[in-house]
Amino acid sequence: MDDGLNELFSALSDPTRRAILGRLAYGKATVAELAKPFKLSQPAISKHLKVLEEAGLIRSGREANSRPRELEPDAFKKISDWIADYRRFWDQNFDRLDDYLSTVQGNENDKSGD
């Protein structure tokens, strides 16, 4: 019933963690790279990464000596889905948007590129 929203929102409530996600939006990064912009200790960053990973927002890889992190899209989608339930409150175009989404999803190969 909860789908981890507690952990998700809680993880996002910290600015350091959001900044880390912002950095990861540009691509995979090691702990050291992620720690660089902050005045925090390395263990503090590791702790934040653990919180993010347990919330499902990132995942760890293994590359030689390091454990690079990258974003885990599903978690973002989960949040987006939650917020979408409130969309009608602020988005005047929401109804038509909804129509459009049904359209593209039911017509996947209509790739109107070029």
Place this chain on the structure above:
Amino acid sequence: MDDGLNELFSALSDPTRRAILGRLAYGKATVAELAKPFKLSQPAISKHLKVLEEAGLIRSGREANSRPRELEPDAFKKISDWIADYRRFWDQNFDRLDDYLSTVQGNENDKSGD
């Protein structure tokens, strides 16, 4: 720089508070009405409401003896905007969607209903 995202996400990290927002999506409600579904004490609910209000997710009105709460759409939009920056990570249709949005916004009366 922060725009209250800390408080926003923090407020949303509690299931009681999310449930309250869910109830308010159906319309304005008094504290007593909001408290009804929970086993929590009335002060506990009042505290949750205070957190929600300070985060900007709801606002209080005044009606006779009661202080009905209602949703504050801007806060939801703020979150939606934040998450939108990550949309390309999970939404394959995002680019086309983006196109569509520019289109409707620049062409309000183009109602392409079938």
Place this chain on the structure above:
DNA sequence: CGAGAATATAGCCATATAGGTATATAGCTA
């Protein structure tokens, strides 16, 4: 005005969280 209803505030407790330093672990590389 006085009583009662609706809600807020105060004060207390238990647990969670963020940060730090010290130390442990894992994988290269000489």
Place this chain on the structure above:
DNA sequence: TAGCTATATACCTATATGGCTATATTCTCG
């Protein structure tokens, strides 16, 4: 294997948070 690098874990401290009970505040109404 020894030593170096990268990262994680343990443990401690301070503060924040959620819940409770008791009490205060604010209206409405007779």
